[in-house]
Each structure stands twice: as C-alpha cells, then as structure tokens.
Amino acid sequence: MFNKIVIAGVGLIGGSLGLALCKRNLANEVVGVEANKDNLDLAIRVGAVHSGATLAEALVGAELLILATPIGVALGVLEMALPYLSKGTIVTDVGSVKGRLVERAEAMLPAGIHFVGGHPMAGLEVAGVAGAREDLFEGASYLLTPTERTDRVALTRLKQLIEGLGAKPMELAYQxxxxxxxxxxxxxxxxxxxxxxxxxxxxxxxxxxxxxxxxxxxxxxxxxxxxxxxxxxxxxxxxxxxxxxxxxxxxxxxxxxxxxxxxxxxxxxxxxxxxxxxxxxxxxxxxxxxx
Amino acid sequence: MFNKIVIAGVGLIGGSLGLALCKRNLANEVVGVEANKDNLDLAIRVGAVHSGATLAEALVGAELLILATPIGVALGVLEMALPYLSKGTIVTDVGSVKGRLVERAEAMLPAGIHFVGGHPMAGLEVAGVAGAREDLFEGASYLLTPTERTDRVALTRLKQLIEGLGAKPMELAYQxxxxxxxxxxxxxxxxxxxxxxxxxxxxxxxxxxxxxxxxxxxxxxxxxxxxxxxxxxxxxxxxxxxxxxxxxxxxxxxxxxxxxxxxxxxxxxxxxxxxxxxxxxxxxxxxxxxx
Missing domain, CATH: 1.10.3660.10 (6-phosphogluconate dehydrogenase C-terminal like domain)
Known part of the structure; x- marks a missing residue:
C-alpha cells in the first residue's frame, strides 16, 4: 500500500495503471501529471487519477513516481522531476526498452532515491486514457529490471504493488x-x-x-x-x-x-x-x- | 434450395458447411462421404450430415457434390466420383488454391456436369468435424472462380446457396x-x-x-x-x-x-x-x- 503515487503521463498505460490503483485501493492518493488538459480531465472523470497537478506540486510527499510518458521523453520528465523528489521516493517507468533508460536514470538520481526499471507486458492499439482498462495488466507479466545498485526494499514494494494489480512481477537484467x-x-x-x-x-x-x-x-x-x-x-x-x-x-x-x-x-x-x-x-x- | 447435397470430406470446412446446410434447411438431404468412421459418426451425431454413405451410394440423385477433402486428394475423389455423377449435377470444391484444380476438373468432367471452383474464406486452427461451427461462414467472403465454360445456372444456384449460409459470394478469375x-x-x-x-x-x-x-x-x-x-x-x-x-x-x-x-x-x-x-x-x- 502506498500513500501517494504520481503518474507522469496518463495515457493508455498510465491511465490503466491509475484505474487499477484507484479501483483496487492500492494507494490513498493517485495524482496525474499530464500535459494534455483534455486527457487529464478525462483521466479524472473516469477515475484513473484522483487529481491533476504540476510535477512540482504532485511530488510533494509522493512515495512513488511512475514515468508513463512516451519512451522518448521519460528521461526529460525525470530530469524535470529531480529537484522535487524526496529521499526514499521510488521511481519506476513503463518503457518498452530498458537499457539506456535504466543506465541514465541511475546515473541521474542521487543516493536515497530509488530507481527500478519496469515494463508491463500489456497494451492495446488505442492511445490515450480513453482506451484505458482497469484489467489491462491482469495476468500479464510485469517485468522489472533491477541492477546491482537497486534498493531491495524498493524492489520488494514495487513487486507487491504489481501483484496488487493482478500482474505477475518478473525480474530480468535489462540487457x-x-x-x-x-x-x-x-x-x-x-x-x-x-x-x-x-x-x-x-x-x-x-x-x-x-x-x-x-x-x-x-x-x-x-x-x-x-x-x-x-x-x-x-x-x-x-x-x-x-x-x-x-x-x-x-x-x-x-x-x-x-x-x-x-x-x-x-x-x-x-x-x-x-x-x-x-x-x-x-x-x-x-x-x-x-x- | 437443393434436394440432395453430398459432402465428400466432413472435416472442419465440410462439417461446418454441413451444419449450416442442415440447421438452415438449405437441403432436404445432406449425405457425408468420409473415410474416417469416427469422424463420420461424430458428423452425424452433431447434425453436420443426415447420414453417411459411399460415393457411389451417396451420389444417386445428388444435385450437388461438395469436395471438401484436403486439397491434395480432391481431384482423386472427383475421379472416383465420375462414374456416379448424373447429368445436371453441380460439383464444387473448397480448396485454398484454384488454378490447377479448376483446370483439371473442367478437363475431366463430361458435358452436362457443372463444375464451379469455390473457396470459403474462413477457417480455424482446429481440424476435423469436432471443431466445426454452423456460423463459420457467416459474414465471410466465399469465392467462386467461374471460367468461360461455367454453366451460368449452376453458378447462380451456388451463389444463392452461399447467401443462404450467411456468406458473401464473390466471383474471381482463378488466376x-x-x-x-x-x-x-x-x-x-x-x-x-x-x-x-x-x-x-x-x-x-x-x-x-x-x-x-x-x-x-x-x-x-x-x-x-x-x-x-x-x-x-x-x-x-x-x-x-x-x-x-x-x-x-x-x-x-x-x-x-x-x-x-x-x-x-x-x-x-x-x-x-x-x-x-x-x-x-x-x-x-x-x-x-x-x-
């Protein structure tokens, strides 16, 4: 159980994660950070996030930041988030390719902020929160790519969260x-x-x-x-x-x-x-x- | 409406055709010719054919012969059927490749017996009548490959039958x-x-x-x-x-x-x-x- 989870990018995957988190009570508060105002409004309306905020506002007291943006901008968002991340915060992503992202994220984050690469093996041919489904991850493999530097407690918490989504967490080296x-x-x-x-x-x-x-x-x-x-x-x-x-x-x-x-x-x-x-x-x- | 239809080869396609013909009352009598006794018994039990018989018996009074065997043996079955085909009988097949079959069938059949190549664009990954479905052809394209030699009345009757199956008849040169x-x-x-x-x-x-x-x-x-x-x-x-x-x-x-x-x-x-x-x-x- 997390107190506050921030989802950056509330599209198909971020939205589906949000829906599952909210409907299954896996977090007290799910906040969406989303550049597209219509998409954010829709995300709130369908219950994919409880509210929307800027990165700076959203990250106050956040225990978990999920980078669910398109793969090309995830590192940029992480960089923007850096000043607002507190010690102990866990950061994960949902990108389909892990190598470059994991290496850069680990290099970028200071000690005490825990990065774990993630990749839920689920998807649909639709984009945006409009296509989001609470059950998208049910029964799906959810890959995590820990490294030698990964905090084991953070990894365990993430695995528990993934099990809460109905998905199967699986560890794999990013290569x-x-x-x-x-x-x-x-x-x-x-x-x-x-x-x-x-x-x-x-x-x-x-x-x-x-x-x-x-x-x-x-x-x-x-x-x-x-x-x-x-x-x-x-x-x-x-x-x-x-x-x-x-x-x-x-x-x-x-x-x-x-x-x-x-x-x-x-x-x-x-x-x-x-x-x-x-x-x-x-x-x-x-x-x-x-x- | 046909009086008597013979299906040679009551597998997935032949069986599904039989089911649709019987359930939709498109023929008074549907007779299966099938080398595999278990498959034939099952075909009768599920209502894919009314009865089973040898080619010679089955073709007595048959208005339509559907060759629904594997593509490699369809011409062999047609050759065996030759002595028992009456004037006016229509012969069609369900093979996925048409050129060679249409040419040989036309060369083989005497005047008065009408061949029209056919190919229902539907299938499943299961073999045998056990996987047959009455609705397999519903909404599917059902290709017919008439030639200059094709009898137009026979072609029209086949098209009507195909419409009766819920499929969409479509004419195409076999090439x-x-x-x-x-x-x-x-x-x-x-x-x-x-x-x-x-x-x-x-x-x-x-x-x-x-x-x-x-x-x-x-x-x-x-x-x-x-x-x-x-x-x-x-x-x-x-x-x-x-x-x-x-x-x-x-x-x-x-x-x-x-x-x-x-x-x-x-x-x-x-x-x-x-x-x-x-x-x-x-x-x-x-x-x-x-x-």
Whole structure:
C-alpha cells in the first residue's frame, strides 16, 4: 500500500495503471501529471487519477513516481522531476526498452532515491486514457529490471504493488530484457507492418483487403498501433531489433527453401515446429471465442 | 434450395458447411462421404450430415457434390466420383488454391456436369468435424472462380446457396484468386510460422514464451494450423507464394533501412501506411473483447 503515487503521463498505460490503483485501493492518493488538459480531465472523470497537478506540486510527499510518458521523453520528465523528489521516493517507468533508460536514470538520481526499471507486458492499439482498462495488466507479466545498485526494499514494494494489480512481477537484467522484447514484441510489430504494406503496395489492394479473413486480421492487429511510439521503440532498441530481423530472415529462408526445392520434409519440419510451439501458448486473454 | 447435397470430406470446412446446410434447411438431404468412421459418426451425431454413405451410394440423385477433402486428394475423389455423377449435377470444391484444380476438373468432367471452383474464406486452427461451427461462414467472403465454360445456372444456384449460409459470394478469375490468397492468406501463414520458429530457435526460448503477450499471440495464432494441409497449400500455390515472399521482403527491407540509417521519415512512413490501412479493417468477427 502506498500513500501517494504520481503518474507522469496518463495515457493508455498510465491511465490503466491509475484505474487499477484507484479501483483496487492500492494507494490513498493517485495524482496525474499530464500535459494534455483534455486527457487529464478525462483521466479524472473516469477515475484513473484522483487529481491533476504540476510535477512540482504532485511530488510533494509522493512515495512513488511512475514515468508513463512516451519512451522518448521519460528521461526529460525525470530530469524535470529531480529537484522535487524526496529521499526514499521510488521511481519506476513503463518503457518498452530498458537499457539506456535504466543506465541514465541511475546515473541521474542521487543516493536515497530509488530507481527500478519496469515494463508491463500489456497494451492495446488505442492511445490515450480513453482506451484505458482497469484489467489491462491482469495476468500479464510485469517485468522489472533491477541492477546491482537497486534498493531491495524498493524492489520488494514495487513487486507487491504489481501483484496488487493482478500482474505477475518478473525480474530480468535489462540487457536480457531488451534482447527478449526485440524478438517477442518489437519483431512481431514490424512484421505486421511489413505484411500490411505488402498488401497496400499491391495493385489489387482493395480486392486483397476485401478478402482479408481472420488470419490476416489477427496477424496484423498490432500494425494499427501508434507509428511515432513504435518508431521510438524500434530506434531505441535498434541493434537488438536488427539482430531479431536477421534471425527471422533465417527462418523465413528455411520455409522458402523448402518451397523452392519442393523439399517436403524441410517445409513440414518448419511448419510442425511452429505448430508445436504455438499450441503451447494460451489464447489471447483479451479476446474470447464468440461461440 | 437443393434436394440432395453430398459432402465428400466432413472435416472442419465440410462439417461446418454441413451444419449450416442442415440447421438452415438449405437441403432436404445432406449425405457425408468420409473415410474416417469416427469422424463420420461424430458428423452425424452433431447434425453436420443426415447420414453417411459411399460415393457411389451417396451420389444417386445428388444435385450437388461438395469436395471438401484436403486439397491434395480432391481431384482423386472427383475421379472416383465420375462414374456416379448424373447429368445436371453441380460439383464444387473448397480448396485454398484454384488454378490447377479448376483446370483439371473442367478437363475431366463430361458435358452436362457443372463444375464451379469455390473457396470459403474462413477457417480455424482446429481440424476435423469436432471443431466445426454452423456460423463459420457467416459474414465471410466465399469465392467462386467461374471460367468461360461455367454453366451460368449452376453458378447462380451456388451463389444463392452461399447467401443462404450467411456468406458473401464473390466471383474471381482463378488466376486472380491464387495471386490474391498467396498474399492475403498464405503469406501471413508462413510468416507466423517463421516468427514462432525465430522464438523457438533462440537459446532463451522459454523466457521468450513466458513473455509472449497478446501481440505475439495474435500474430502467430494461425501458426497452430495443420502442417500437412499447409505444406500442400504452399506447394500447390508455389510460384504465387514465392512472389508474395519477395514482395514482403521488400517491405521488410524498407523498415530495416529506416532503422539502419536512423531514417525517421522512412520508418514512420512505413509504420503509418500500415496503421492507416490496418485501421480500416474490422476486428476479427470470431473474437470479441472480453470487456
């Protein structure tokens, strides 16, 4: 239980965190810091934060600051917050790439202010608090990337808070985190975009879209996400994502070779490996069969 | 309305067609021809067909024969059916690739027996009649690939039947069909498989799978489909699919170049094109938000 939590950036993730914190009584006071007045008003109206304030006002007596801004500005906000952070305050973020942010945040913060990098593995293709959902993190992995410098008490408090959200806290070195999300999150995203663009570059684009069945729609759902946000993510995790693309190409080449050589064994081998692995994954919990 | 319809191959598609035909009273009699006795018994039990029979028995008095077997054996079944087909009988199929099948079927059938290639754009990752759903075709495009030789009356009757299923009949030249599905259906499938294999080839496979959130799960859902069926589809539509892979690679290269050169404009351009196009597509109708 926290007394006062400040959420800087009340968008989809910040808003969903706020909703869950408020509805589940995980903090006595949740204050939003948000440049967009309409978004802040909406956040207050839907109950994602109790009130709005400037960074300076909000941070008075705050025990926890959650940086939930777009990844490109999180460090800037942290820098602005520096003069107003008290000893003992915990700072975390929700960025999809951790390396650079964790290193800089640790270098920036004075002793006694505890930074722990965080990354909830949940999202939707909508932006802003309007799409926020109290249950967005339910059952989701919530990654924390502590370092040797991380305060263990702060880490434990954060883990308890995450469990309170219904999410599963998981510790990971930030290097490992950035490699993992490059493959499991960033690669799928750019593949979905490239697939949609393959369709739209075709002279028969409209016919193709008319024919798009569930398979295509599922495969490309994430391509509907915010391009600016994804550019920042891809460029921030650039070298890891480029490596992931290379690894994907190898697998695509295997399937292509199977087809080129009419190599049934190679082709069935690839498809069967994929089927076996994919079958072990649970269905997307945000969706349900209509049946 | 048909008097007697024969479905050869009562699996997911044949079974779902049978369920819809029976439940919607689109035929007085629906007879299943199915090599797998258990599957046939189940098909009768769930009401996907009224009865089962051999091809010879079933085709007595049949007005419509639907070839719903795996794509590799449809022509073989048609050949076996030849001696038992009466003048005026309509024959259609549900194969995902049309060129070769339509050409051979037309060459094989005598005058007076009317072939119309068909392809319902719907499916699930489960095989067999156990996964059949009466509403599988509801709202889905159902492609028909008539040629100059196609009997117009037969075509019209089929279209009416398809409308009766709740699907949207759509005419397309088979060449155009095979090009279109290579991009909109077969390419997404092999990309999903290659993506899953990228994960499973990684030394940290289990960590990656533990982190797999909704985005990855959606993107790879279709990779859980039957490998044999997909090998047949990919090899039958080989040259079109190989071309589709090439086109996809160009789009992937664009995104990669954007990252390599830190070319924000190129990168955002690609992601924005994808977002714009994907946003125009309706959500997958087989799924619903849990909210």
């Amino acid at each position: 490992e985190h950035d490699q993992a999300v490059a493959i499991i999150s960033h690669l799928p995203h750019l593949l979905a975009a490239a697939l949609v663009n393959t369709v739209s570059a075709d002279t028969k684009e409209q016919l193709l879209l008319d024919l798009a069945a569930g398979g295509f729609r599922d495969t490309t759902r994430i391509a509907a996400s915010n391009p600016m946000m994804w550019r920042d993510i891809l460029l921030t995790n650039r070298s890891q994502v480029l490596e992931a693309i290379e690894k994907f190409r190898e697998q695509l080449n295997l399937i292509e070779q199977g087809m080129l050589r009419f190599d049934s064994e190679l082709l069935v081998g690839s498809l069967t490996r994929a089927q076996n692995v994919r079958s072990t994954l649970p269905e997307n919990r945000k969706y349900c069969l209509r049946k | 155009e069909h095979d090009q279109a599905v290579a991009i909109i259906s077969h390419l997404p499938h092999l990309l999903a498989a290659a993506l899953v294999n990228t994960v499973s080839a990684d030394t940290k496979e289990q960590l990656l799978l533990d982190l797999a959130a909704g985005g990855f799960r959606d993107t790879t859902r279709i990779a859980a489909s039957n490998p044999m069926m997909w090998r047949d589809i990919l090899l039958t539509n080989r040259s079109q699919v190989l071309e589709a892979i090439e086109k996809f690679r160009e789009q992937l290269n664009l995104i990669e170049q954007g990252m390599l050169r830190f070319d924000s404009e190129l990168l955002v351009g690609s992601l924005t094109r994808a977002q714009n196009v994907r946003s125009t597509l309706p959500e997958n109708r087989k799924y619903c938000l849990r909210k």
